[in-house]
Amino acid sequence: MPLRFVSDSLLATANKNPDKTAVVIDGVEYKYHQLETAARKLANVFIENGVERGDRVAIYMDNTWPCVVGIYAVLLAGGVFLVVNQQTKADKLHYILEDSGSKILLTDITQEKQLINGLHDLEVLKGVICSGNAEKVQKLTLANKTVFVKHFEHILETAVEFTSDINKTPSDLAALIYTSGSTGDPKGVMHTHLSMTFALNSLVEYLRLSEDEVMINVLPVAFDYGLYQLLMAVHLGATLVLERSIAYPAVLFKLIDKYKVTSLPGVPTIFSMLLSIHKREALCFPSVTRVTNTAAALPADYINDLQEIFPNALIYKMYGMTECKRVCYLEPELINEKGRSVGKAIPGTEVFVLNDKNEIASPGEIGTLYVRGPHIMAGYWNKPEPTSKMLKSGAWSSDVVLCTQDEFYCDEDGLLYFVGRSDDIIKTRGEKVSPVEVENMLHGIEGIRDAVVIGVDDELLGQSIHAFITINDDSDLNENKIKRLCAQKIENYMVPQKINIVDELPKTDTGKITKKSLSKTQ
Amino acid sequence: MSEEQKIRKYILENFLFTEDENELNNSDSFLENGIIDSTGILEVISFLEESFNIKVDDDDMVPENLDSVDNILAYLKSKQ
Numbered sequence: 001m002p003l004r005f006v007s008d009s010l011l012a013t014a015n016k017n018p019d020k021t022a023v024v025i026d027g028v029e030y031k032y033h034q035l036e037t038a039a040r041k042l043a044n045v046f047i048e049n050g051v052e053r054g055d056r057v058a059i060y061m062d063n064t065w066p067c068v069v070g071i072y073a074v075l076l077a078g079g080v081f082l083v084v085n086q087q088t089k090a091d092k093l094h095y096i097l098e099d100s101g102s103k104i105l106l107t108d109i110t111q112e113k114q115l116i117n118g119l120h121d122l123e124v125l126k127g128v129i130c131s132g133n134a135e136k137v138q139k140l141t142l143a144n145k146t147v148f149v150k151h152f153e154h155i156l157e158t159a160v161e162f163t164s165d166i167n168k169t170p171s172d173l174a175a176l177i178y179t180s181g182s183t184g185d186p187k188g189v190m191h192t193h194l195s196m197t198f199a200l201n202s203l204v205e206y207l208r209l210s211e212d213e214v215m216i217n218v219l220p221v222a223f224d225y226g227l228y229q230l231l232m233a234v235h236l237g238a239t240l241v242l243e244r245s246i247a248y249p250a251v252l253f254k255l256i257d258k259y260k261v262t263s264l265p266g267v268p269t270i271f272s273m274l275l276s277i278h279k280r281e282a283l284c285f286p287s288v289t290r291v292t293n294t295a296a297a298l299p300a301d302y303i304n305d306l307q308e309i310f311p312n313a314l315i316y317k318m319y320g321m322t323e324c325k326r327v328c329y330l331e332p333e334l335i336n337e338k339g340r341s342v343g344k345a346i347p348g349t350e351v352f353v354l355n356d357k358n359e360i361a362s363p364g365e366i367g368t369l370y371v372r373g374p375h376i377m378a379g380y381w382n383k384p385e386p387t388s389k390m391l392k393s394g395a396w397s398s399d400v401v402l403c404t405q406d407e408f409y410c411d412e413d414g415l416l417y418f419v420g421r422s423d424d425i426i427k428t429r430g431e432k433v434s435p436v437e438v439e440n441m442l443h444g445i446e447g448i449r450d451a452v453v454i455g456v457d458d459e460l461l462g463q464s465i466h467a468f469i470t471i472n473d474d475s476d477l478n479e480n481k482i483k484r485l486c487a488q489k490i491e492n493y494m495v496p497q498k499i500n501i502v503d504e505l506p507k508t509d510t511g512k513i514t515k516k517s518l519s520k521t522q
Numbered sequence: 523m524s525e526e527q528k529i530r531k532y533i534l535e536n537f538l539f540t541e542d543e544n545e546l547n548n549s550d551s552f553l554e555n556g557i558i559d560s561t562g563i564l565e566v567i568s569f570l571e572e573s574f575n576i577k578v579d580d581d582d583m584v585p586e587n588l589d590s591v592d593n594i595l596a597y598l599k600s601k602q
Contacts, residue, residue, distance in 0.1 A: 087556065110554065244553075245553070245559065247552075247553055247558060247559065247562070247563050248553075248563060248583055248584050248585050248588065248589070249563070249580070249583045250580055250581055250582065250583035250584045251583075251584055251585070253580065253581075254584075269561060273561065273564060276564060277580055277583075280580070281579065281580045283580070429561065460561060461561070479539075480535070480539040480540065480541075481539070481540075483539040484538065484539040484540055487539070492556060492559050493559065
């Protein structure tokens, strides 16, 4: 049977290898048959409560068992899932739920504060399914009393499995993956079962993965890099060790040793941490055979140390974007020779660099990178204008080409080199941060008159976030107070590392605030 | 200043951005309460090594030793 839908691989493995461990979470090993059963039960509850083909279901929690079950339950119910970063605060949660028109929210009681403040005035939202302490879930009181609250664990104990087939096709949407944009509002990248299953096959092909992998993931599942670790593991019929963060490095080390982890995906911040620790006490993980990097450039001088820490691993440098999942990768055999390149297009896709005149750039000439292939998004949910900026027509009317908006050049061998972004997006710890979003949030703080946010190069973070603000004369705001207010309103990784309170923001002759002059002062 | 006061002050100032003692309970889990994120723990380790003249082994970088003021105090005691 061909694997047409993202959830098909779960059903196939559960059928072939029901007792194989699918995910290990907090020391508990969940088998494939357990994942299928749980997903079918939750799917049934979704359907009983009105979820129909194409309806969106939001998942707002950390990397947990309910999160994993939720993703497959939505797919089995014929819905579209979106995973909201657990650090998201009430205002943005509200924005995403409203924008997506989510019918149900799957979450955890530890998000209580944001639920109480963020779920008002949502026309489409029918109910919340909440995991965690039963008593606390019982006591949860939402602004809108017509929105039901059910207990996730209770559902798994009592619900009946959904066993029918939903009438859907692979052209249907499978997921919305929200991404920050330079205009400030997050946008839902639409991916169909087609684009996602294609991407999954392409990834496992170039990463040379098999069902024997033991993959580990410490990245948020809300981020497509983290999400695909789960999807790939299930697609392969392999095992995934799912962690919430890399906060305590020794936990990661013990897990790698205990489960003989074979695959470690990271971003430069994670590798920087490993290297810091390696300098104090040598690390070595011989079981790891695949190390991958994306989201930000892996410094070439990390590679030797990484080869010491992971002596048996192929190291993959990659580049991608949520809008097409992944763009390119460097064959690991070339890592020492071509350490600054991000390689070539992933299997089944093509890329090209166009110069100012819209011609194919010659080797060494910098231009904009374009991508073509079945992995490209269907567009941004309900946002035709930004969509038209990214998706251009190709050879015929329905053929699309994705404009990455990033600057690249090729070398004589056709390998790609990232030069820079054409927008202001800051990449910190591998996460995208929109300066406009942070500025808007700062402007909303009482006492702040004006605010400008820039990214500054940082060894550990990649870029750190610096804010320059002017405050009202009678305001008692200081850097700490402002950071505290920021942490209440936006995700922790978006809180500026440095807040400079100045008398005036530098302006050009025409009165516009110049970010370039601010960068120079750092 | 006692060890406890030093640790509390450090966490309050650098991760909670406040001086209000009520904002931090000694038993609060840093991880569960989002007080320290992925890169923060290395900074805490540096602070502990400098302030209390200890060396934190790689194997010690676990929640049991570091994930709350209480845990840190117990860990420091075990290193004496």
